[in-house]
Amino acid sequence: MALSTTARTPTPSQSTSNGGPAPRTNGKKPNESGYTARHLQVLEGLEAVRKRPGMYIGTTDSRGLMHCLWEIIDNAVDEALAEVCDHIDVVLLADGSVEVRDNGRGIPVDAEPRTGLSGVEVVFTKLHAGGKFGGGSYTASGGLHGVGASVVNALSSRLDVQVDRGGKTYAMSFRRGEPGTFADGLGPEADFTPFTSGSELQVIGKAKRGVTGSRIRYWADPSIFIKTATFDYDGLIARARQTSFLIPGLTIVIRDERGVPGTPGESGPHEQVFQHDGGISEFAEFLAPDPGVTDTWRLQGEGTFTETVPVLDAKGHMTSTAVERDCAVDIALRWGTSYDTTTASFVNVISTPKGGTHTTGFEQALMKVFKKQLEANARRLKVGGDKVEKDDVLAGLTAVVTVRLAEPQFEGQTKEVLGTSAVRQIVSQVVESQLNAQLSSTKRDDKTQATRLLEKVVAEMKTRISARLHKETQRRKTALESSSLPGKLKDCRSTDNERSELFIVEGDSALGTGMAARNSEYQALLPIRGKILNVQKASIGDMLKNAECAAIIQVVGAGSGRTFDLDLARYGKVILMTDADVDGAHIRTLLLTLFFRYMRPLVDAGRVFAAVPPLHRIETSASGRAKGEVTFTYSEQQMRARLSELDKKGRKVKSLQRYKGLGEMDADQLAETTMEPRHRTLRRVTLDDAEHAETVFDLLMGSDVAPRKDFLVESAHRLDQDRIDA
Incomplete structure (x- = not known):
């Protein structure tokens, strides 16, 4: 086969420096022939951290900045876990630096045999070096990869460390991970002289007899972190509080000297002290957002497992060795009246916000236990053929799940997910045995709580199934044609949710007047008989059995509780139209309690109103x-x-x-004053302060009588008797 060639003028990239043609490359692309081993970069020591900080701390914004601080704090917390430290101070200083102090054993100051460097320099300059690799210094710890302190050092423009140990105070300074000395006092701008022939751990003073501990102060490198990166004071406070719950007896002091606007310390130094002796039981009570259906239960146990890990032998070689591990499980949990789920999980006091094998084992055991309990009590609880799901069990649950073990495996340096597979089975076994014993207890109080809890789970299950049925039916005319909506509903013709209005009226007499007064194109009427159930102190099951409550939820059409879907609401406005007297006000309050507890998104969206009749x-x-x-x-x-x-x-x-009631008004009067949009007045129901609103609802409508009686007695002098009829 003959090959034809075509003459071509060389492009600039194909020409040599003197304008001649480029050399031949034997058919290979120029960039292939020029790519050799000399183009490969080998990053040594802390250079890799500075080149790719995201690999070690996730991001270089505020989250990464806070992650560096957690690494230093966690080292102090590990001393507390080892029961050799009971006080930690964290100070955010005005010059942008942060200092962490503890009264633990102090970082080792003697020479490390293999490198000949002091323990302080090894910890802060060598990746994957530390006392948490199974050497016996820590049985359980948060720092596991040996990169925490060294990464913080690499990403700091200056880091100073002082150690009290053996009656002496030692000190060492670093600039971007390199040890040396600063010419003057504080600040990363000071003249810096790196060590050349050998580094030195200086002795700068004497420590009192028996006094040990470490002090670390560092300035984050502005060339690494973005300009808007700041320390999250609220996040720091939350982390300190949770740690004090997890380690009873540990005192953590947070001091803010920055004077940052919008923080508690904007007008001067602000200090908060955290110490909790109640452990995770107290933590669960703190996290719980609602009144309890059960007390806070504590599930504790332990198990062992074997894993194969590399171990440093006597010759300095890493050898795969089967090691037996102990895993301690400690869980505090309680169920409340709401449908929200709050779960906090920890491994050696390190938060795992994305869960892991310990939370998987916990949830699997919950499902197994409740399936067994519901099967055993199916007739009494009227379970029928329905199947319980995870969301039914988790509704209203507040749980703190903690495990402690040596050298847990995390997915990444940020330690958000526990990966040690054997933990799942151990946690599952502990929860299954302990929770079964709790729910099967013959003690009177335990039996009462177990019954209430199982009834709540069954009610959640039935609510979910009911909501699913609502979604499976068409939202408007199809629903009416299938007769799934209450017959007493006088619906409107419009299917425009933005325009349509549902009036919940008191009694049949008001319904008759309202029927003649409404605009049937977009105004629907639902009558209720007198005072509905007080759902604040009734169970979910009782609420669903109540005909009036069930009818309201069915007509609104968006479900209830955790399954409520605002997009499925059949009306743009829900208007409570009751008589202008004491009974009418009571009925309106009961209705608002129902919407607040089970259809709150409708209130949050500003779609619930109270009519104002004359x-x-x-x-x-x-x-x-x-x-x-x-x-x-x-x-x-x-x-x-x-x-x-x-x-x-x-x-x-x-x-x-x-007017004593809406039924006394003529239809044209009711239309003109209360129902016609051009003339009426509506009061929008809002939740500017949801927590305060929930407290008021619980006070006025809850099952605890004594506080309500005290409120009525104390407030009686403010009531004008003339208003009782108003």
């Missing part, structure tokens, strides 16, 4: 040229002001009517 109708007689007119007033004060105004004008009042 109290009085004032009709004046015709006088001269002045025609008779009708005025509606909405309070006693407004009525008296209107009468005074008419008296001054010399107008004679023909009739003064006080």
Whole structure:
């Protein structure tokens, strides 16, 4: 086969420096022939950390900055775990640095045999070096990879460390991971002289007899972290609080001297001290957002497992060795009246926000236990053929799951997920045995709590199934055609959710007037009989059995509790239209309690309103040229002001009517004053302070009578008797 060639003018990239043609490359691309081993970079020591910081701390924004601080704090916490430290100070200083002090054993200052360097220099300059690789210094710790302190050092423009040990105070300084000395006092800008022939751990003073500990102060390198990276004070406080719960007896002091606007220390140094002796039981109570269905239960146990890990032998070689590990499990959990789930998990006091094998084992055991308990009590609880799911069991659960073991395996340096597979089975066995014993206890109080808990799980299961059925049906006309909505609902014709309105009215008499007064195109009416169930102190099961509550939830069409879906709500506005008297106010409060507890997203979205019907109708007689007119007033004060105004004008009042209920009003009067959008007044129900609102609902509508009685007695003097009828 003949090959043809075509002459081509060389491109600039193909020409030599003197304009001649480029040399031949035997058919290979130029960049292939020029790529050789000399182009490979070998990053040694801390250079790799500075080149790729994200590999070690995740990001270089505020999260990465905080991760560096956690690494130093966790080293002090590990001393507390070893029961050789009971006090830790963290100080955010005004110059941008941070200092962490502890009264632990102090970083070793003697020479490390293999490198000949002091223990301090090894810890802060050598990756994967430390006392947490199975050498017996720590049985359980948070720092495991031996890179924490060295990574912080590499990413700091300056780091100073002082150690009290053996009656002496030792000191050493580093600049971007390199040991040396700074010419003057504090600050990374000071003149720095690196060690050349050999590094030195200086003795700068004497320590009191028996006093040991470490002090580390560092300045994060601005060339590594972005300009907007700042220490998260709230996150630091939350971490300190949770650590004090996890290690009873440990005192942690957080001091902020930065004066940053928007923080508690903006007007001067601010200090917070944390110490909790109640352990994780107290932690679970702190995290719980609701009244309890059960007490806080403690599940404790331990197990052993064998894993093969590299171990340094006497000759300095890493040899794969089968090692037996101990795993201690400690869990505090309680169920509350709400449907939210709060789970905090920890491994050696290190938070694992994304879970791992310990939380997997915990949830698997929960499901196994509850399936067994529901099967054993199926007839009493009326379970039927329904199957319980994980969300049913987790509803209202607050749990703190902790495990302690040597050298756990995490997925990445950020330690957000536990990867040690054997932990799952150990946690599962402990939870299964302990929780089964708790739910099967014959003690009277334990039996009562177990019954309430199982009833709550069954109610959650039935709520979920009911919500699923709602989603499977068409939202408007199809639902009516299938007769799935209550027959007493007087629905509207419009399917436009933004425009449609649902009036919940009190009684059949108000329904009759409302039917004649409404605009049936977009206004629907649902009557209720008197006072509905007080759901604040009733169980979920009782609420679902109540005909009025069930009808309201069904008509709204978006489910209830944790399954509530705002997008499925059938009406743009829900308007509570009750009589303007004490009973009407009570009914409105009961309705609001139902919406607050089980349909809160509807309230959060500002789609729940209270109608404002008039109290009085004032009709004046015709006088001269002045025609008779009708005025509606909405309070006693407004009525008296209107009468005074008419008296001054010399107008004679023909009739003064006080409405006792909506049924007394004519349809045209109800439409004009309460239902017609152009003339009516609506009060939007909002939750500016949800926590305060929940406290008030619990006080006024809850099952605890004594606080409510005290509130009524203390507030009685503020009540105007004339308002009782209003």
